[in-house]
Amino acid sequence: MKFSIIIYAAPYSSQAATSAYHFAKSVLAQDHEIYRLFFFSDGVYNANRLAVPAQDEFNVQKAWEKLIDEHQLDSIVCVSSALRRGIVDASESNRYELEAVSLSDKSTLSGLGQLVDAGVNSDRIINFG
Amino acid sequence: MGDKLRAKTNKKHFTFLTRRAPYGSGNAQLCLDMVLACSIYDQDVSYVFLEDGVFQLLNDQQADSISNKTLGKALETLELYGVEKVYVSAKSMTQRGLTPDDLILPVEQISTEVLSQLINQSNCVFNL
Numbered sequence: 001m002k003f004s005i006i007i008y009a010a011p012y013s014s015q016a017a018t019s020a021y022h023f024a025k026s027v028l029a030q031d032h033e034i035y036r037l038f039f040f041s042d043g044v045y046n047a048n049r050l051a052v053p054a055q056d057e058f059n060v061q062k063a064w065e066k067l068i069d070e071h072q073l074d075s076i077v078c079v080s081s082a083l084r085r086g087i088v089d090a091s092e093s094n095r096y097e098l099e100a101v102s103l104s105d106k107s108t109l110s111g112l113g114q115l116v117d118a119g120v121n122s123d124r125i126i127n128f129g
Numbered sequence: 130m131g132d133k134l135r136a137k138t139n140k141k142h143f144t145f146l147t148r149r150a151p152y153g154s155g156n157a158q159l160c161l162d163m164v165l166a167c168s169i170y171d172q173d174v175s176y177v178f179l180e181d182g183v184f185q186l187l188n189d190q191q192a193d194s195i196s197n198k199t200l201g202k203a204l205e206t207l208e209l210y211g212v213e214k215v216y217v218s219a220k221s222m223t224q225r226g227l228t229p230d231d232l233i234l235p236v237e238q239i240s241t242e243v244l245s246q247l248i249n250q251s252n253c254v255f256n257l
Binding site: 113 | 139140141143155159162163166167169170172252253255256257
């Protein structure tokens with residue numbers, strides 16, 4: 001079955017983002033397909049490459065990066081949610097003359113059209129947050 | 130993305146349940162953004178105001194005093210965006226003492242039974 005997972009929740013403030021990660025892992029472990037991850041609203045913080053959680057804590061951002069990389073997942077971060085929260089890739093950072101790049105290089109900024117597309121092309125949409 | 134989104138040939142029924150008050154959390158605005166995106170990409174959209182979400186439909190909202198955009202004004206433009214299937218839970222209205230006169234636009238009231246049928250008939254349900 002083809003799943004898409006929408007994540008609305010920031011890591012660390014609630015369990016939702018971590019649950020989404022475990023769900024995604026289970027989907028793949030059971031030989032289903034993930035059509036797309038879509039990080040929306042506060043969920044964009046899951047793709048923040050500048051986060052430094054305590055060493056004895058589960059690093060949610062790194063876990064996502066590893067999962068996306070290993071399975072070559074399509075990971076989209078909502079651009080309008082991201083810009084207002086300071087999650088920027090190199091081109092947005094240049095455009096707005098910012099000092100850093102904060103978006104994980106495993107994810108891509110794009111619009112809500114990708115969420116609609118995920119709904120159209122997946123068998124199931126699962127929301128977290 | 131145009132080639133990936135074969136909307137005309139692959140149309141789905143998206144139902145959005147918006148159940149939070151208009152301000153205080155971003156959920157109401159998020160839901161509206163998703164509704165508009167689905168409609169722009171020519172999907173079949175149902176938009177349901179449920180529980181505290183019915184407060185989004187109130188007349189005379191003035192959100193500038195709390196440094197916010199007035200959601201009610203944006204909801205008035207739904208028809209322009211082709212969002213025609215807009216419903217409000219009759220039960221949620223009654224529970225909150227609201228009548229159709231309190232609302233910013235004419236919205237069809239639906240029962241809990243009709244709502245469950247609607248959810249059953251949908252391909253994708255978003256609940257926030």
